[in-house]
Amino acid sequence: HEAAAACLLALPDGAVRDQPWWVSLGAALQRCARHDDAIGAYMQALALKMDDATVHFRLGMSFKDRGMKAEAAECVRTALLLGLGTSALAARAQLVFLEREACRWTQAAQELATLRRDVAALPDDRAAETMPFPHAVFVDDPAEQLKVARLYARHVARQVQPLPRRAPKAHGARLRIGYLSADFHQHATAQLMVQMLESHDRTRFEVTLLSAGPDDGSAMRARLRAAAERFEDLRGLTHAAMAQRIRALGIDILVDAKGATHGTLMPVTAHRAAPLQVSWLGFPGTSGADEVDYFIGDPVTTPLAHASHFSEKLAQMPLCYQPNDTKRALPAPSRRADWGAPEGVPLLAAFHQSYKISAEVFDRWCRILQAVPDARLWLLRWNTNVQGVLEAAARARGIDPARLLFVPMLPLEQHLSRLACADLYLDAWPCNAHTTAGEALWAGVPVVTWMGATFAQRVAPSLLKAVGLDELVRADAADYEATAIALARDGARRAALRSHLIAQRGSPLFDGERFARDLEALYERMWARAVAGLPPEHLPAAR
Numbered sequence: 001h002e003a004a005a006a007c008l009l010a011l012p013d014g015a016v017r018d019q020p021w022w023v024s025l026g027a028a029l030q031r032c033a034r035h036d037d038a039i040g041a042y043m044q045a046l047a048l049k050m051d052d053a054t055v056h057f058r059l060g061m062s063f064k065d066r067g068m069k070a071e072a073a074e075c076v077r078t079a080l081l082l083g084l085g086t087s088a089l090a091a092r093a094q095l096v097f098l099e100r101e102a103c104r105w106t107q108a109a110q111e112l113a114t115l116r117r118d119v120a121a122l123p124d125d126r127a128a129e130t131m132p133f134p135h136a137v138f139v140d141d142p143a144e145q146l147k148v149a150r151l152y153a154r155h156v157a158r159q160v161q162p163l164p165r166r167a168p169k170a171h172g173a174r175l176r177i178g179y180l181s182a183d184f185h186q187h188a189t190a191q192l193m194v195q196m197l198e199s200h201d202r203t204r205f206e207v208t209l210l211s212a213g214p215d216d217g218s219a220m221r222a223r224l225r226a227a228a229e230r231f232e233d234l235r236g237l238t239h240a241a242m243a244q245r246i247r248a249l250g251i252d253i254l255v256d257a258k259g260a261t262h263g264t265l266m267p268v269t270a271h272r273a274a275p276l277q278v279s280w281l282g283f284p285g286t287s288g289a290d291e292v293d294y295f296i297g298d299p300v301t302t303p304l305a306h307a308s309h310f311s312e313k314l315a316q317m318p319l320c321y322q323p324n325d326t327k328r329a330l331p332a333p334s335r336r337a338d339w340g341a342p343e344g345v346p347l348l349a350a351f352h353q354s355y356k357i358s359a360e361v362f363d364r365w366c367r368i369l370q371a372v373p374d375a376r377l378w379l380l381r382w383n384t385n386v387q388g389v390l391e392a393a394a395r396a397r398g399i400d401p402a403r404l405l406f407v408p409m410l411p412l413e414q415h416l417s418r419l420a421c422a423d424l425y426l427d428a429w430p431c432n433a434h435t436t437a438g439e440a441l442w443a444g445v446p447v448v449t450w451m452g453a454t455f456a457q458r459v460a461p462s463l464l465k466a467v468g469l470d471e472l473v474r475a476d477a478a479d480y481e482a483t484a485i486a487l488a489r490d491g492a493r494r495a496a497l498r499s500h501l502i503a504q505r506g507s508p509l510f511d512g513e514r515f516a517r518d519l520e521a522l523y524e525r526m527w528a529r530a531v532a533g534l535p536p537e538h539l540p541a542a543r
Contacts, residue, residue, distance in 0.1 A: 019048040023055055026062075035062040053082035057091060060098075067383040069102035069354075086129055089118055093131035096138065097355060102385040103393070105359040112138055119148055127154035132260040136285040137355065137431035142309035142454050149288025150311060152260060153270075157291065160239070160270040163247055168275035168530035174206040175527055178251035178274065179228075180242075181282060182213030182235075182263040186220045188435040189257060189282055191412065194220065195325040195512025196519065197227035205520060208249060210234055212242065212258075212265055243271030252276065253523055256292065259283020276530055279312060280321070284431065284456040286310040293536040294526060296519075297321045300462035301455050304538055309454075315522050316541035319508050320466045322459065323515045324438055326505075329413045331420035331443045339418045341405055346375040346488040349422035349445065351415075351436055354382040356428040362390070364481050365426060366397040372488040378422060381406045419443045423494050424487055429477070432460040441467055442510065446497040448484045450474040466509040467501060 026041035042059040046052065060075030076095045084091050092115045099108035116139070122128055128151040135148040179197070183189040200207045209228040212235055215221055225231045232249070234242045246254060246268070254274035258265045259282040269277050272291050279287045280296040287295070288311045295302065295312035298321045302314045336343050350357070350365065369375055381387055391401035410418060419425075420443040427433055427449035433440070437447050437460040449460040451473055461473040474480040487494055508514050525539050 017044075019045050019052075022048065023052075023058075026055070026058060030058065030062055033065070035066050038062045039066075051082055053079040053084050056082065057084065064098060068385070069098050069383050070104060070385045073098040073102060073104070073107070089115070089128055089130040092118065093134045097131070097134045100134075100138065100355040100358070101353075101383060103354055103357060103362075103389040104385075109359075116144070119144065119151070122151060124150075126151060127158050128152065129155050132285070132288065133283070136283065136454070137456055138358075140430040140452055140454055140457065142285075142306065145285050145454060146288060146309055146311065149260070149286050151288070153266065153287060153289035153291075153311070156264075156266045157270045157289070160267055162270065162272045162291075163243060165272060166247065166275050168252065168527065170531045174202075174204055175523060176206045176208070176250055176252045177523060178208045178210050178246055178249065178254045179257050180210040180212070180246075180254060180265050180268060181257040182211070182265065183258065183282070184209055184211040184213060184221065184224050184231075185216040186218040187213075190220050190224055191325060191328070192323050192435060192438070193257070193281065194223055194227060195327055196323040196516045197224065199513040199516035201516070201520060202229060205523075206230075208232060208251065210242070210246060210254075212237075212268075213263065239265070239267035240271065242268045243273040246273035252527060253278060255280050256287070257282045259287060276526055276536075278315070278526070281323075284434065284459070285454065286312060294539070296522065297455070298462055299541050300451075300465055301458045304540060306453075307538060313536040313538050315526065315539040317515075317522065318518055318541040318543060320462045322434070322438060322463065323512060323519075324442070324510045326510050326512055328442070329416060330505075332413065332417040334417045334421060336421045339407060339421060341378065341421060342376065346372055347378055347421065347423050348375055348426050348484070348488060349378040349419060349424070349440070350426045350428070351378070351380050351419065352428050352433060354380070354386045356431050356433075357390070358428075359393075360477070361428045362393055363397065364477055366394060366399050367481055368426070368484050368488065369394075369399050369403055371485045375488050376403050376405050377426075378405050378407065381408050415439070416443050419445060423491075424448060424484065426484060427460050427480075429457050430454060431456040432458075434459045437463050438509075441501055442505065444498045444501045446472055446487065446494065446501065448472050448474070448480060448487065450476055450480040463509065467504040467507055469497070469500070472497075 022041050022045035026038045029038035039062045042055050045055050056075050057079035060072040063072035076091055080091055096111045096115055130152050132149045132152050135145050207228050208230040210232050251274045253276045255278045256269050261283055269291050277292045278294045279292050292312050294315040295310050296315050298317045301321055307314055341347055387406045394401050394404055422445045425440040425445050425447040427447055430452050440447050447460055451458055451461040464472050474483050
């Protein structure tokens with residue numbers, strides 16, 4: 001990509017720099033993450049042809065990656081008005097997500113209503129280019145989530161010529177597990193799974209990491225490389241070539257730890273590269289894909305009563321589907337003053353990505369602040385838009401914006417040290433804190449949540465149940481609000497909860513080795529059915 005950009009930039013002075021040239025330059029710069037330069041190139045292209053919908057969309061994607069979510073949304077909106085053909089549904093989903101990232105709730109609600117109406121109008125058996133992630137995190141109807149997942153999975157499958165099926169056969173050797181992701185670097189998914197990978201029983205399992213993402217040179221990347229018996233760098237290969245490599249390695253169970261998120265590898269699983277294929281950890285909901293046999297959850301996130309919400313068969317871990325890393329640093333002692341926060345007042349952390357903060361969620365947080373006048377709300381400055389918008393929203397709800405404390409994102413160890421200074425973590429819905437909820441519990445900070453019908457709103461409840469704090473899982477938003485107010489006012493109760501959580505650091509939730517044993521047992525149950533010639537079936541948690 002850098003070479004392509006350099007070749008274009010080196011064009012002789014007299015050469016024609018027409019609209020297609022500027023578009024090509026913008027695309028090359030964008031692919032090598034030179035977004036400021038890409039924005040300039042796309043602006044030049046639009047000066048020559050203002051009504052090019054695709055260029056408006058691409059310009060928006062560079063604004064998005066620069067953290068300028070509102071500006072990105074306007075570009076995507078313009079592209080939709082100009083017409084994007086069969087890509088319009090995916091662009092609309094992207095627009096909803098951008099508006100939510102910018103906390104522009106009115107626009108987001110309007111666009112989400114349009115998206116849902118467009119989805120409802122499609123026949124159930126259709127294939128459609130869309131984005132399942134916004135539905136997974138913004139919509140609380142699991143049947144609608146499944147429909148969108150299936151629409152997208154069919155779209156992916158129709159672009160692919162699957163490999164001939166390889167029948168599962170007992171081979172006497174170790175069971176070959178392949179984990180497929182583009183996130184094997186400093187990333188939340190990697191942070192969660194690394195100790196589990198290190199703990200696999202290599203006498204019974206041959207573990208391969210199939211990496212389609214960048215090498216960021218981080219300590220996490222090095223640790224992941226060391227954790228696996230084989231580390232296959234697939235970056236730059238086509239999806240078909242990735243599938244061929246997985247087939248050549250003889251992988252028995254392919255675990256998609258990416259799902260329908262940015263940089264999806266669903267086209268690889270659509271090739272049916274392995275005899276058994278499993279979805280786990282990377283996406284908060286069903287894949288909708290006929291080619292994926294199992295979805296790994298637990299009795300809280302994926303109760304068997306919810307089986308109709310998933311295209312896959314449910315495979316339940318006995319405790320929680322989310323792994324953790326006991327080897328990660330304990331929160332380094334620090335004072336609130338180190339982070340610009342006041343001592344002696346209830347400090348309520350809500351370190352969510354901004355898309356999870358809806359008008360309804362923010363209303364509840366402001367009601368908690370009204371009821372506890374000395375409390376402060378701790379928020380992440382996730383992008384360039386969020387602070388000003390939320391301060392204005394607080395003012396409109398009668399809350400002094402000075403009671404909202406915005407902080408930057410930090411590397412993991414500093415993040416944990418800062419997080420431990422909070423008194424309480426306020427969850428969001430219909431998409432909970434997932435990785436961050438686990439981090440809060442590790443840091444000794446109680447999490448208040450409530451449980452909904454979808455996977456994304458059952459993760460924090462699963463984590464809390466695993467550490468013996470079911471009492472913090474409430475029935476609805478009003479109950480959540482009342483519980484948060486009571487805890488914000490009760491320092492002694494919070495201290496008791498903190499002591500309980502600190503004692504839980506040695507509990508099964510934070511035991512990566514135990515998680516590996518439980519996961520291996522699940523793989524063996526899947527494989528035993530398969531080699532016996534039996535189809536996939538729900539696998540309830542083994543007690």
